[in-house]
Amino acid sequence: MLMQKSHAFEHAETTNETVxxxxxxxxxxxxxxxxSYPAGKAICREGDEAKHLFQIVEGxxxxxxxxxxxxxxxxxxxxxxxxxxxxxPSDFLFTAEAVTDCKIRRVSRKSFHDDxxxxxxxxxxxxxxxxxxxxxxxxQMVLLSKKNAEERLCSFILKLASRSSPLSxxxxxxxxxxxxxxxxxxxxxxxxxxxxxxxxxxxxxxxxEGRHDLQIVNLARxxxxxxxxxxxxxxxxxxxSLH
Amino acid sequence: MLMQKSHAFEHAETTNETVxxxxxxxxxxxxxxxxSYPAGKAICREGDEAKHLFQIVEGxxxxxxxxxxxxxxxxxxxxxxxxxxxxxPSDFLFTAEAVTDCKIRRVSRKSFHDDxxxxxxxxxxxxxxxxxxxxxxxxQMVLLSKKNAEERLCSFILKLASRSSPLSxxxxxxxxxxxxxxxxxxxxxxxxxxxxxxxxxxxxxxxxEGRHDLQIVNLARxxxxxxxxxxxxxxxxxxxSLH
DNA sequence: CGTTAACTTGACTTCGTTCAAGCGGAGTGG
DNA sequence: CCACTCCGCTTGAACGAAGTCAAGTTAACG
Numbered sequence: 422m423l424m425q426k427s428h429a430f431e432h433a434e435t436t437n438e439t440v441x442x443x444x445x446x447x448x449x450x451x452x453x454x455x456x457s458y459p460a461g462k463a464i465c466r467e468g469d470e471a472k473h474l475f476q477i478v479e480g481x482x483x484x485x486x487x488x489x490x491x492x493x494x495x496x497x498x499x500x501x502x503x504x505x506x507x508x509x510p511s512d513f514l515f516t517a518e519a520v521t522d523c524k525i526r527r528v529s530r531k532s533f534h535d536d537x538x539x540x541x542x543x544x545x546x547x548x549x550x551x552x553x554x555x556x557x558x559x560x561q562m563v564l565l566s567k568k569n570a571e572e573r574l575c576s577f578i579l580k581l582a583s584r585s586s587p588l589s590x591x592x593x594x595x596x597x598x599x600x601x602x603x604x605x606x607x608x609x610x611x612x613x614x615x616x617x618x619x620x621x622x623x624x625x626x627x628x629x630e631g632r633h634d635l636q637i638v639n640l641a642r643x644x645x646x647x648x649x650x651x652x653x654x655x656x657x658x659x660x661x662s663l664h
Numbered sequence: 665m666l667m668q669k670s671h672a673f674e675h676a677e678t679t680n681e682t683v684x685x686x687x688x689x690x691x692x693x694x695x696x697x698x699x700s701y702p703a704g705k706a707i708c709r710e711g712d713e714a715k716h717l718f719q720i721v722e723g724x725x726x727x728x729x730x731x732x733x734x735x736x737x738x739x740x741x742x743x744x745x746x747x748x749x750x751x752x753p754s755d756f757l758f759t760a761e762a763v764t765d766c767k768i769r770r771v772s773r774k775s776f777h778d779d780x781x782x783x784x785x786x787x788x789x790x791x792x793x794x795x796x797x798x799x800x801x802x803x804q805m806v807l808l809s810k811k812n813a814e815e816r817l818c819s820f821i822l823k824l825a826s827r828s829s830p831l832s833x834x835x836x837x838x839x840x841x842x843x844x845x846x847x848x849x850x851x852x853x854x855x856x857x858x859x860x861x862x863x864x865x866x867x868x869x870x871x872x873e874g875r876h877d878l879q880i881v882n883l884a885r886x887x888x889x890x891x892x893x894x895x896x897x898x899x900x901x902x903x904x905s906l907h
Numbered sequence: 908c909g910t911t912a913a914c915t916t917g918a919c920t921t922c923g924t925t926c927a928a929g930c931g932g933a934g935t936g937g
Numbered sequence: 938c939c940a941c942t943c944c945g946c947t948t949g950a951a952c953g954a955a956g957t958c959a960a961g962t963t964a965a966c967g
Contacts, residue, residue, distance in 0.1 A: 486802065489893040492810045496802055510795040514802055534791075544781065551794045552753040558801035559729065559739055559757055565808035566851035567735040570923070600946065608809035613923055615947055631932090632946070650732035813955070843914065856955055858915055875914070875964075
């Protein structure tokens with residue numbers, strides 16, 4: 422029941438550096454036994470003392486914060502191979518919950534840091550991991566700050582696709598989280614997420630297959646619409662340098 | 665002209681840990697000579713190879729990214745004592761520009777990391793710094809994701825106030841950046857920033873004195889309006905735990 | 908004291924939210 | 938196997954907060 426095949430590092434494209442970082446750091450988790458979390462179960466809670474770090478062996482996890490009244494912000498989703506809690510000084514800044522059924526390994530924060538400090542390979546791997554998380558946070562700020570609903574959705578779908586295994590067969594993308602999770606991650610409402618997907622579908626850019634799968638028809642168009650201007654084709658180059 | 669009084673660590677309230685972190689890491693910059701940057705000048709540019717880390721001796725710096733067409737996101741402001749570029753793997757993820765005239769020290773990335781790795785006190789300080797940056801990034805995501813214009817402005821003013829020296833005399837807060845900078849940091853337009861400040865002024869919560877100073881009249885109210893629910897007074901506690 | 912850039916204010920538009928109703932598929936029980 | 942129910946999602950219509958466009962106003966600087 423636990424330990425299974427451990428297909429922990431099959432995410433497709435991130436930087437070499439990052440993949441290496443993940444791999445070497447995971448060695449610290451091999452000794453631990455993977456625990457099962459059913460979908461919806463909390464792994465750790467915002468404000469709890471961060472005694473442990475977690476590694477996802479299997480499944481998808483969401484990290485969220487809740488402010489004031491019920492407003493929820495999902496700061497990140499994490500997938501098989503990812504560590505949770507690496508960038509925490511003392512307390513958890515977020516609640517982590519299983520989106521799907523998960524298998525998760527756990528090590529104590531202290532032993533993790535001791536091991537990292539002791540090793541010449543683990544240490545840069547750890548730094549690299551933190552920097553990568555920082556990069557993701559910046560991307561998310563840009564998304565939340567300047568992108569409209571369509572750009573947000575396209576960015577999200579692209580990021581999901583880039584993490585998934587080779588887009589299983591002919592471009593069918595698994596979307597493990599529900600609409601509310603997506604909305605809370607993109608700073609939108611569930612209705613806007615739904616409408617935007619419908620709009621993308623009507624334009625034959627993606628085709629929804631049930632609630633949790635997307636046929637990606639036009640990846641290039643998706644990239645254009647994400648607002649990241651990876652190509653400088655269209656009206657992309659009007660930056661007015663004021664100094 | 666360089667080196668002056670070096671009032672580098674006068675920010676008021678962050679965690680002890682963080683202040684210590686800043687202090688010990690700054691020892692690495694003492695050997696360098698402080699260079700002057702006039703307001704508006706770029707310190708480093710997004711995409712450049714990150715050969716150096718910077719420490720602000722004096723002045724205020726903005727970090728920004730530009731996406732697609734001219735849309736600019738200011739991911740953070742930094743003040744005297746802060747390091748710039750600590751959370752970067754290889755390339756700069758942002759452009760850093762002087763908001764006010766600045767004095768800045770610079771060390772090579774390599775020597776910085778060598779020194780940090782070599783020292784038992786510097787290393788945790790560095791980790792702590794990264795974690796603190798991550799926390800700030802999370803806060804910003806929450807702000808951009810769920811707060812309205814008024815909450816954003818109040819949060820911003822509060823954060824500024826908490827960084828400033830003891831709120832110079834009777835609550836007069838220096839706001840070094842212009843309206844456009846504030847707008848680009850809060851994910852608003854310049855007009856909305858202006859209107860919102862006017863509204864806060866009409867309610868006697870702050871009183872603007874010129875373009876770059878704010879008399880803070882009602883700090884408590886400001887905190888309430890920031891939407892962070894530090895107090896659980898009003899309608900704050902309706903979180904529906906679904907599991 | 909005059910010029911100019913930065914800021915404020917007003918009128919109108921827009922995109923996303925809100926509120927409300929309808930749809931559909933997975934699970935349950937007859 | 939079908940009918941029923943429930944929940945997650947979609948769709949529609951009305952609303953509203955912030956954006957846009959266009960004047961004014963202010964204050965910073967020479």
